[in-house]
Structures are given as C-alpha cells and as structure tokens.
Amino acid sequence: MIKVLLTDDSLLAREILKDIFRATSDILVVGEAVNGTEAVLMTERLNPDLIIMDLMMPVMDGLTAIEEIMARFPTPILVLSATLDDSEINNAFAAIKRGALDVMAKPGGEEINGTSGGFSATLIDKVRMLARIKVIRRRPSIRPKFIPNNTLPLPAGDRQVLAIGASTGGPQAVMSIVKSLPADFKATTFIVQHIASGFADGFAQWLNRECSISVRLAADGDEFKQGEVLVAPGNHHMIVSDGVIRLTQDKPVNCCRPSIDVLFKSLAMEQGARVVGVLLSGMGKDGAQGFIHIKERGGLTIAQDERSCAVFGMPKAAIAMNAVDLIVPLAGIPDTLSKIFHTTGDK
Known part of the structure; x- marks a missing residue:
C-alpha cells in the first residue's frame, strides 16, 4: 500500500484528491496537512511514501516545508501548482531545486465536475512511480565533494x-x-x-x-x-x-x-x-x-x-x-x- 500525505490549505483540493485515490486499491491517504508546519510534523510521525504538496499556504509555505523535509527525513514529493502563471511556475521549479521530484497543475473545472479522467489517471500513475523512488537527504548549506571516477578515453571529434x-x-x-x-x-x-x-x-x-x-x-x-x-x-x-x-x-x-x-x-x-x-x-x-x-x-x-x-x-x-x-x-x-x-x- 502506498501511503500518501496531502498538504494543501484548500479543503476542496484535498477532497478531490481523496476521491481520486479512493478509486484505487493501492493508494491510501494517511494524513492531511493544511500548511507546511503540519506537513513537516506529519511526515516525521506518519512516514508517508509520498507527499503531495501545495506551495502557497499559510504559516509555512510549501517551499520552506520541502526544504525542511528533505533535510530532516527525505521523502518523495510531488508538487501540485495552482496556476500556470509566471510566479507560480517559478515557485514550482524552485521546489524542484529544493528536492521535489515532479510538478503537475492542479485539477481544473473538468476534474472538479468529474467529467475528465485524464488528470486522475496521470496523477495515479505518477504517484505509483514516484513513491518507489529513494530520495536522499538534502542539506542546503553543505555541498558534497566529487572526485571524478571516469578515466575512459574520450573519442576524438569535432563536436558541435x-x-x-x-x-x-x-x-x-x-x-x-x-x-x-x-x-x-x-x-x-x-x-x-x-x-x-x-x-x-x-x-x-x-x-x-x-x-x-x-x-x-x-x-x-x-x-x-x-x-x-x-x-x-x-x-x-x-x-x-x-x-x-x-x-x-x-x-x-x-x-x-x-x-x-x-x-x-x-x-x-x-x-x-x-x-x-x-x-x-x-x-x-x-x-x-x-x-x-x-x-x-x-x-x-x-x-x-x-x-x-x-x-x-x-x-x-x-x-x-x-x-x-x-x-x-x-x-x-x-x-x-x-x-x-x-x-x-x-x-
């Protein structure tokens, strides 16, 4: 069973996601957080396989929560972006930089009205895939050193x-x-x-x-x-x-x-x-x-x-x-x- 933690201050968004996962036999919502602070605490307590994270939330926003989670107890994170305007997309990629694995746009009117299965199918597939990924601890203040181990000769050529x-x-x-x-x-x-x-x-x-x-x-x-x-x-x-x-x-x-x-x-x-x-x-x-x-x-x-x-x-x-x-x-x-x-x- 894939344990999912929902993090979103919108009750409607959480209900839509829960309805989608209820149709599966292998995805279980184990918790609902309404801000980043709750997400951090619930991640530690519930040990979910995947976190679905909103970015714009009160108390602690999603970006800060992702950074905290990836530093303390790394967990696969899927970001759902509310809009596709420049500021929200910028935040989505900032989330990836902090350790989130992937981003999707939140469901629109068709999903809310239950008239489209495209978002649901895509989300379910993505959850199943991302939950299997082993993520690593991220400490922003520390940059790991790397010693190249590739000693194979590089084929010559005019590369353009x-x-x-x-x-x-x-x-x-x-x-x-x-x-x-x-x-x-x-x-x-x-x-x-x-x-x-x-x-x-x-x-x-x-x-x-x-x-x-x-x-x-x-x-x-x-x-x-x-x-x-x-x-x-x-x-x-x-x-x-x-x-x-x-x-x-x-x-x-x-x-x-x-x-x-x-x-x-x-x-x-x-x-x-x-x-x-x-x-x-x-x-x-x-x-x-x-x-x-x-x-x-x-x-x-x-x-x-x-x-x-x-x-x-x-x-x-x-x-x-x-x-x-x-x-x-x-x-x-x-x-x-x-x-x-x-x-x-x-x-």
Missing part, C-alpha cells in the same frame, strides 16, 4: 551539438549540467525534458535565470545557432532539418511528445559525428534508440549512472542496447563535457 534527454528526476539534473556551461559555450544545446503540460516554457525560463548561457523555448522555423540552448515545447516533437528547427505534433513515440528518440535521431541524421548525446534520469526507454542512431553516425553517447539517477530507466535501457559510450555520475558529467567540447568551465 549537445543533446540532452531527461524525464522523472531530470529537471534538477539538467540544471546542473546547463549551469556548468560557460557563457561562451560554442556548441548548440538541445533539451527534451518530459514534464507536465504547461510547464515547458517555465522550465526554459528557470534554466535561463539560473545559468550563464542563454536558454529559450524552441520555435518552429528557427535557425539554430552556436551558443544557444533550446528546450522542446510541450506536446510537440522537436527535430532539425537543413539547419532549421521543426516542431511537429506527430503521434507520440514511447508514449511521449516531445520524444527524446525523435530529437536524437533527427540530430544524428542531420549532424552526424558532431553530436554528443546525454541521457539522464527517467522511467521507460525513450532515448535509447536515439542513442543507437547517434553512435551509428559517429557521435558520442553519455548515460547518467545508476547511483546518481532518481529513476534508472532510460539510461539502463540504452546501456542494455549497447548504445552508450560513457557511463558517468551526474556530478562528473559537466567535467566530461568540458573535456569533450574543449571548454575551460569558466563562467
């Missing part, structure tokens, strides 16, 4: 494109990599991050605020240039053709749109050996087949290692298909990329 794919547990991992890129990074960087509908633009804005290099949401017809970081929009595949970005709404691949496989294959066909692919934390196998295309065209593929992944699904699938050149801990990927792209890492 960095392609990053990530899913569950990925936003913070993507941030750590993009934040390491110097402002004068010469390659073009493409990112596909599986994320809840409506959050892709906010994800790009979050990266742009936090990083030295310029990050933006990709647009159809854009000519991509060196030194840009381009994020795939929600509900669109991102491909490149003749030096131009194309966004399509072709059918999902690996149940995903945007799909990492679609981007990786497109870049492999267009850019060949100039591509360096990075596959990060996530469930499923999206990106593995794309890695094969990159390798076949002479590109380089890097997978995040199991120990540093929140979910070792996509990297594991790529490794099983012999599609990975280097397996690197997340903390070592920036240094590896610096060597590949011949950057100094100076900001």
Whole structure:
C-alpha cells in the first residue's frame, strides 16, 4: 500500500484528491496537512511514501516545508501548482531545486465536475512511480565533494551539438549540467525534458535565470545557432532539418511528445559525428534508440549512472542496447563535457 500525505490549505483540493485515490486499491491517504508546519510534523510521525504538496499556504509555505523535509527525513514529493502563471511556475521549479521530484497543475473545472479522467489517471500513475523512488537527504548549506571516477578515453571529434534527454528526476539534473556551461559555450544545446503540460516554457525560463548561457523555448522555423540552448515545447516533437528547427505534433513515440528518440535521431541524421548525446534520469526507454542512431553516425553517447539517477530507466535501457559510450555520475558529467567540447568551465 502506498501511503500518501496531502498538504494543501484548500479543503476542496484535498477532497478531490481523496476521491481520486479512493478509486484505487493501492493508494491510501494517511494524513492531511493544511500548511507546511503540519506537513513537516506529519511526515516525521506518519512516514508517508509520498507527499503531495501545495506551495502557497499559510504559516509555512510549501517551499520552506520541502526544504525542511528533505533535510530532516527525505521523502518523495510531488508538487501540485495552482496556476500556470509566471510566479507560480517559478515557485514550482524552485521546489524542484529544493528536492521535489515532479510538478503537475492542479485539477481544473473538468476534474472538479468529474467529467475528465485524464488528470486522475496521470496523477495515479505518477504517484505509483514516484513513491518507489529513494530520495536522499538534502542539506542546503553543505555541498558534497566529487572526485571524478571516469578515466575512459574520450573519442576524438569535432563536436558541435549537445543533446540532452531527461524525464522523472531530470529537471534538477539538467540544471546542473546547463549551469556548468560557460557563457561562451560554442556548441548548440538541445533539451527534451518530459514534464507536465504547461510547464515547458517555465522550465526554459528557470534554466535561463539560473545559468550563464542563454536558454529559450524552441520555435518552429528557427535557425539554430552556436551558443544557444533550446528546450522542446510541450506536446510537440522537436527535430532539425537543413539547419532549421521543426516542431511537429506527430503521434507520440514511447508514449511521449516531445520524444527524446525523435530529437536524437533527427540530430544524428542531420549532424552526424558532431553530436554528443546525454541521457539522464527517467522511467521507460525513450532515448535509447536515439542513442543507437547517434553512435551509428559517429557521435558520442553519455548515460547518467545508476547511483546518481532518481529513476534508472532510460539510461539502463540504452546501456542494455549497447548504445552508450560513457557511463558517468551526474556530478562528473559537466567535467566530461568540458573535456569533450574543449571548454575551460569558466563562467
């Protein structure tokens, strides 16, 4: 049985969530907190498998509660965002930075009226997945030291494109990599991050605020240039053709749109050996087949290692298909990329 703690000052929101979980046989709401202070105390007392967290609450807000929980008794946290305006989305990604695993928008009118099962099914699947993830203690004042253990030789080549794919547990991992890129990074960087509908633009804005290099949401017809970081929009595949970005709404691949496989294959066909692919934390196998295309065209593929992944699904699938050149801990990927792209890492 999956034990869930609801944290939201809205009685209506909590009732909707409880109704959704009552329809399952494996998810049990073990507590309801109306502010962050209660959430911290109830997490310690109830030891839930997952916390569903609102952010805007009295007494102690969700961001503070997440930081406190992750420092004292780490627990998987799913953030439900009330709106998709800029301030709320900014808070949602601030929550991920503090240790939350994922974000979703709160149910709207259709869910309240019981006329749509889309939100319910998505939420149930996400709860089942996130509750299995083992999260680590976070102490914001302490930065762990990392000693690189990757001593494999890096294949030579003129690398011009960095392609990053990530899913569950990925936003913070993507941030750590993009934040390491110097402002004068010469390659073009493409990112596909599986994320809840409506959050892709906010994800790009979050990266742009936090990083030295310029990050933006990709647009159809854009000519991509060196030194840009381009994020795939929600509900669109991102491909490149003749030096131009194309966004399509072709059918999902690996149940995903945007799909990492679609981007990786497109870049492999267009850019060949100039591509360096990075596959990060996530469930499923999206990106593995794309890695094969990159390798076949002479590109380089890097997978995040199991120990540093929140979910070792996509990297594991790529490794099983012999599609990975280097397996690197997340903390070592920036240094590896610096060597590949011949950057100094100076900001």
